[in-house]
Amino acid sequence: MSKERIQISEDLYDIMPPDYQDLVKSATYGKEDRGWKDIGTSKELIEQHSLCAGCPESMAFRYILASLPNPEDTVMVGSTGCTSLVFPMVAVHNIHSLFGNQNAIASGLKRALSVRFPGRVKDVVVLAGDGATVDIGLDMTLQAWFRQEKFTTICFDNELYANTGGQESGLMQKGFVAKMAPVGKLFDKVRLPEIARESGCHYVINCTVSKPSLVEKVIRNAVHIAREIGPTYLQLYTPCILEIGKNSMEGLQEMRDSEKPTERFAYKEYISEPAKQLLAELAAKDKERKAAAKQLAGQASA
Amino acid sequence: MADIHSVIGTKNKKGQTYTDTWKLMNEAPRTPSFFTGSEVIKEALRRASCDVMIAYPITPQSEAAALIGELFAEGYIGDYFRGESEFAVMSQCAGAAFGGARVFTTTAGPGTMRAMENFPMWSGARLPIQMIVTCRGINSPLSIQPDTLEIAYLLNTGMLVWHAETAQDFFDWILKGYMVSEEPDVHLPLALCCDGFFVTHTKDVVNLTPADMCLPPYDPYRSPVPCMDMECPPVRMMRDPFVMKSNYISYATHASWQQEIWAAVERSRKHSIHWLNGLIDTENTDAEIIIVASGTAVSQGREAIRLLEDEGVRCGLVKVKTLRPWPEEEIREATKNAKHIFVPEFNVTGWLAKEIKATIPNHERVHAGPHVCGGMTMPPEIIVSEIKTALGMKTFSLAGRGS
Numbered sequence: 001m002s003k004e005r006i007q008i009s010e011d012l013y014d015i016m017p018p019d020y021q022d023l024v025k026s027a028t029y030g031k032e033d034r035g036w037k038d039i040g041t042s043k044e045l046i047e048q049h050s051l052c053a054g055c056p057e058s059m060a061f062r063y064i065l066a067s068l069p070n071p072e073d074t075v076m077v078g079s080t081g082c083t084s085l086v087f088p089m090v091a092v093h094n095i096h097s098l099f100g101n102q103n104a105i106a107s108g109l110k111r112a113l114s115v116r117f118p119g120r121v122k123d124v125v126v127l128a129g130d131g132a133t134v135d136i137g138l139d140m141t142l143q144a145w146f147r148q149e150k151f152t153t154i155c156f157d158n159e160l161y162a163n164t165g166g167q168e169s170g171l172m173q174k175g176f177v178a179k180m181a182p183v184g185k186l187f188d189k190v191r192l193p194e195i196a197r198e199s200g201c202h203y204v205i206n207c208t209v210s211k212p213s214l215v216e217k218v219i220r221n222a223v224h225i226a227r228e229i230g231p232t233y234l235q236l237y238t239p240c241i242l243e244i245g246k247n248s249m250e251g252l253q254e255m256r257d258s259e260k261p262t263e264r265f266a267y268k269e270y271i272s273e274p275a276k277q278l279l280a281e282l283a284a285k286d287k288e289r290k291a292a293a294k295q296l297a298g299q300a301s302a
Numbered sequence: 303m304a305d306i307h308s309v310i311g312t313k314n315k316k317g318q319t320y321t322d323t324w325k326l327m328n329e330a331p332r333t334p335s336f337f338t339g340s341e342v343i344k345e346a347l348r349r350a351s352c353d354v355m356i357a358y359p360i361t362p363q364s365e366a367a368a369l370i371g372e373l374f375a376e377g378y379i380g381d382y383f384r385g386e387s388e389f390a391v392m393s394q395c396a397g398a399a400f401g402g403a404r405v406f407t408t409t410a411g412p413g414t415m416r417a418m419e420n421f422p423m424w425s426g427a428r429l430p431i432q433m434i435v436t437c438r439g440i441n442s443p444l445s446i447q448p449d450t451l452e453i454a455y456l457l458n459t460g461m462l463v464w465h466a467e468t469a470q471d472f473f474d475w476i477l478k479g480y481m482v483s484e485e486p487d488v489h490l491p492l493a494l495c496c497d498g499f500f501v502t503h504t505k506d507v508v509n510l511t512p513a514d515m516c517l518p519p520y521d522p523y524r525s526p527v528p529c530m531d532m533e534c535p536p537v538r539m540m541r542d543p544f545v546m547k548s549n550y551i552s553y554a555t556h557a558s559w560q561q562e563i564w565a566a567v568e569r570s571r572k573h574s575i576h577w578l579n580g581l582i583d584t585e586n587t588d589a590e591i592i593i594v595a596s597g598t599a600v601s602q603g604r605e606a607i608r609l610l611e612d613e614g615v616r617c618g619l620v621k622v623k624t625l626r627p628w629p630e631e632e633i634r635e636a637t638k639n640a641k642h643i644f645v646p647e648f649n650v651t652g653w654l655a656k657e658i659k660a661t662i663p664n665h666e667r668v669h670a671g672p673h674v675c676g677g678m679t680m681p682p683e684i685i686v687s688e689i690k691t692a693l694g695m696k697t698f699s700l701a702g703r704g705s
Contacts, residue, residue, distance in 0.1 A: 005534065006536075117531070143390065
């Protein structure tokens with residue numbers, strides 16, 4: 001979809017919601033170097049949301065949507081949970097169908113788009129919680145990776161079932177006392193990033209969303225690698241402040257505390273050889289583009 | 303955006319000519335061919351301009367699903383792969399249909415049950431996926447034998463549910479099914495059921511349309527809901543997501559959405575009548591005794607009627623072709639003269655008899671049976687015996703029945 005597609009007929013302009021008018025006027029569809037810095041100066045692809053005040057997931061959502069390299073041709077797939085409260089207000093096509101089947105939906109979707117639009121880029125990005133990704137949907141998460149399906153899987157890891165009220169999940173830490181873990185969780189946090197690597201993902205990142213520039217980088221990398229090479233996986237810590245007993249303003253500190261080198265969300269990455277090569281090529285192209293722009297700017301001022 | 307009229311008469315990459323479906327089904331020459339039901343499914347798919355087929359092995363549909371893989375290898379299907387379970391497969395089908403593809407899959411018995419959560423989602427999302435259900439037992443202990451109990455579970459999913467009697471039905475209805483499913487005022491998935499083994503694994507003469515003619519492609523932009531391909535504006539669907547809210551607007555939205563699905567099932571009626579030449583077929587409905595059946599029970603009923611005629615008992619027949627939409631008026635009309643209505647079924651609960659009882663006046667006329675299940679065959683003689691017993695006529699003893 002090009003930006004022209006969302007233009008509004010002049011006769012209908014005044015009856016369109018202001019939100020949509022803004023999308024046409026100042027959203028970043030088609031902007032090549034879009035990123036988190038557009039937040040505040042352009043129309044975001046996420047309107048209001050009904051997440052809790054200070055929810056780190058809402059920050060993550062905004063950074064991700066600002067960082068998608070190609071939102072005008074990106075379809076997102078969600079699952080049941082807090083994310084499904086946000087997706088209806090996101091200005092890229094997105095699918096919610098059932099709980100846990102997101103990677104199966106994305107597999108069919110990506111293949112359909114490849115059949116229907118040969119030679120055109122259509123990115124597919126899955127965004128689901130840890131219950132959907134690791135517990136009820138683990139089978140389909142892994143099988144999509146085994147099959148080398150070319151889309152990105154993002155897991156919002158808040159280490160519990162937030163939307164249903166704070167029950168134990170597979171990504172919860174051992175010993176944490178929660179609903180359905182009345183004496184504390186009895187087994188370790190599932191090591192999905194390692195499993196992702198062994199399952200054939202070409203780019204695996206484990207981190208928090210405390211730094212928007214980092215989120216931008218890993219999202220761009222993950223989408224480009226998935227487009228060209230194969231499956232990619234991002235596990236992002238988005239703590240549920242409500243369920244771990246924090247206040248609205250404490251989410252950021254919780255993430256900073258959890259990303260220290262000895263903590264469970266210390267930045268970890270795995271990049272396959274073909275993916276490294278692709279990233280190097282993309283970096284070289286980016287450098288070239290910037291140099292050309294600089295030269296052009298120099299000529300203009302001379 | 304594809305305009306389906308513009309492609310009629312042009313050729314696809316396999317050299318098949320996109321043909322007006324009415325002409326293809328009703329005017330194009332037919333070639334008699336001797337095929338198994340599974341092979342017939344493959345031949346229908348060859349002509350269906352299908353974009354994505356997703357397969358999973360389960361008896362008795364595995365052969366058909368694998369044969370369609372051969373079609374993919376030959377280039378007749380856009381994409382094809384084996385999923386990891388029926389639940390996943392039906393979600394993969396949904397993903398492909400959300401993305402604007404014409405989608406096909408097959409399943410059976412426990413697979414249907416495993417995938418069940420997907421079916422109301424398919425109809426709720428208005429995805430015109432076609433799913434072949436080659437019915438088999440779903441009970442424990444494990445059975446792979448023919449048994450139609452699973453159809454009962456499909457009846458309230460919001461899907462269209464048709465029940466084929468023969469391989470010829472199958473061939474025609476797969477192609478016609480897409481035409482009904484994909485109508486903008488319908489746009490619902492179709493469960494095209496048959497009795498496993500009896501139809502899939504037996505050979506029959508089937509009249510095939512020419513292999514070099516195929517259906518016009520699916521146009522996802524005729525869908526009543528947006529196709530998820532970012533080719534049309536990404537309208538924010540809801541200002542305030544009603545998904546889990548507890549307020550009247552939320553309830554009213556969900557309620558009207560469900561009502562709309564069932565209204566679409568109703569609207570499929572006129573299209574189904576057009577393509578299938580009626581929702582039921584009838585023979586001699588002026589008789590006092592009528593057999594009403596669906597699937598291969600119709601064939602057995604027809605044989606029973608022949609046997610009864612030899613004994614001077616006249617009996618009519620109603621073949622129920624569509625279970626959703628349910629041919630309520632048609633069945634009421636066809637059975638209005640009947641004093642006795644017999645409903646032979648290949649399942650233990652008799653779901654078809656229950657549907658009929660809920661449809662017609664004076665439902666004490668309905669004799670729910672005979673029933674066979676767990677893979678048993680239904681010799682016409684037991685239908686004859688059931689009818690004669692009910693009429694107070696003398697009947698021979700069937701071995702093992704203890705009468």
